[in-house]
Amino acid sequence: MKKKIFLVIALLVLITACNFPFFKEEEPENIFDQPAQTLTAMFAAFPTPTAAATGQSATAAVQASSTAIPSATAANDQRGAQQVVAKYLSKKPVLDGDWGDWKQSTLAYPAYYVVYGLKAWENDSDCEGSFILGWDESFLYVGVKVKDDTYVQNASGELLFRGDSIELLIDTDLAGDFHTASLNEDDYQIGIAPGRGSINGPKEAYLWYPISKKGSITDQIDITSTSTAGIYRLEVRIPWSVLEITPQKGMRLGFEFSVSDNDNPAENVQQTLISNIPTHGFLDPTTWGEMILD
Numbered sequence: 001m002k003k004k005i006f007l008v009i010a011l012l013v014l015i016t017a018c019n020f021p022f023f024k025e026e027e028p029e030n031i032f033d034q035p036a037q038t039l040t041a042m043f044a045a046f047p048t049p050t051a052a053a054t055g056q057s058a059t060a061a062v063q064a065s066s067t068a069i070p071s072a073t074a075a076n077d078q079r080g081a082q083q084v085v086a087k088y089l090s091k092k093p094v095l096d097g098d099w100g101d102w103k104q105s106t107l108a109y110p111a112y113y114v115v116y117g118l119k120a121w122e123n124d125s126d127c128e129g130s131f132i133l134g135w136d137e138s139f140l141y142v143g144v145k146v147k148d149d150t151y152v153q154n155a156s157g158e159l160l161f162r163g164d165s166i167e168l169l170i171d172t173d174l175a176g177d178f179h180t181a182s183l184n185e186d187d188y189q190i191g192i193a194p195g196r197g198s199i200n201g202p203k204e205a206y207l208w209y210p211i212s213k214k215g216s217i218t219d220q221i222d223i224t225s226t227s228t229a230g231i232y233r234l235e236v237r238i239p240w241s242v243l244e245i246t247p248q249k250g251m252r253l254g255f256e257f258s259v260s261d262n263d264n265p266a267e268n269v270q271q272t273l274i275s276n277i278p279t280h281g282f283l284d285p286t287t288w289g290e291m292i293l294d
Contacts, residue, residue, distance in 0.1 A: 077178050081277045081289035084109050084255060086133035088294060089141065095235045097226035099132055099143030106132040106143070111257050115280035117272035127261040127272055135247055135293055137240075142168065144234040146259055151232055153193050153201070155268040157216065160206050161260045162268040165193045166234065171254025171285045172245045181284045185210045187254070188243055189282060190217070194225035194234050207242075217242060247293055255291035256280065 085107050093102040112128045129146040144166055153163030161167065171177075173186035183189075189209040195201035203223035206216055222237040240247055258275040262268070273280070281287035 079254070079286075079288065079290045081256075081279060081287065082109070083290045083292060084133060084257075084276070085292050085294045086135045086140065088249065089134040089136050092136065092139075093134065093141055093143075093235065093237075095222055095224045095237055097224040097233050097235055099145070099233070099235060102134060102141070103132055103143065106134050108132050109257075109276055111259060111274055111276035113275050113278040113280070115258070115273050115275050115278065117261075117270065127259060127274055129259050129274065131257050131276070133291060137247065140238045140240065140243070140247075142166075142234075142236040142238070142257075144236070144259075146232050146234070147230060148232060148261060149230050150263040151194075151199060151227065152262045152265050153196055154265065156193070156196055156204055157206060158208070158214075159268060160191050160193045160204055162270050163193060163196075163260070163262050164232070165191055165260045166236075167191050167258040167260065167282075169254070169256040169258075169282060169285075169288055170243060170291070171288060172243050174252050174254050174290065177285070179286065181286045183209050183283060183285065185212065187285050190221075190238075191260075192221070192223060192234070192236055194223070194227075194232055199225050199227040199232050205236075249293055251293045253291045253293075254285050254288045256282075256288040 087106045089102060089105060091102075093099070108130050109132070110128075110130050127146070127148055129144060131145070132143040134141040134143075146164075146166075148164060151164055153160075153165060155162040168188070168190045170188045170190070171186060172188065177184060177186070187209055188207065191206045191208065193204040195203060203218065203225065204216070205218045205221040205223060207213055220239060220242050223234070225232060225234045227233070245251075256275060256277045258273055258280065260270050261272040261274070263271060277287065277289050279287045
């Protein structure tokens, strides 16, 4: 009898022990919820990856705090992804590749969510970045800083995303098709290469969407770039006429920023894409964030 009681007690102890923390397998952390481990103040915000021959992209990003601004031109709905603010610039920036003369008038945002090519991404020195936005009546200004230990850009035209480059996704009619999960004529996908062959090489801009306007827009956009060891910088000036809209204070636009990375000079390939949005889906504007003209 005592032996049976002992066995019952032992069984109960074993069952109870299985519920103790040290018996449970720890679940892996989701990498998309973890910010880069070595971000410094130098990198306030940055974007990344793109895919396929049609200019498809993948992206990873960190959410930066932002203040929602009432809009006179958009619906009351708000995208669930990151909101970024483009500050009005009363003085036009000097386009020299360095955002130093206008950075203090803006807000900086990080882009380091790896949305494509995670296996190829090594660490923040491999690819990480940040960006700032400004605007006036004539232009949208984009300042970019990318940490990249190997600059490679030998692609061009429709395939420029297969080299080091940035990508902008902009929905110019956010209120009109807020719940539309496919691209249409008011959704823009723009790729920008800092320099072919080297950072000092020919700059290039390409428009993948809208398909009706697909083609090179290098002659319409001003691009300047510079580099130091392991870092390249970029300033871009985009006329509002390219996006076919008239800007207004408080206007809300769909927006996402990404950076494509290639470390192999022997092959044109998009190895990694990072973004400011972890839910990157370039074909689905409802996954993008927002840009507010302040």
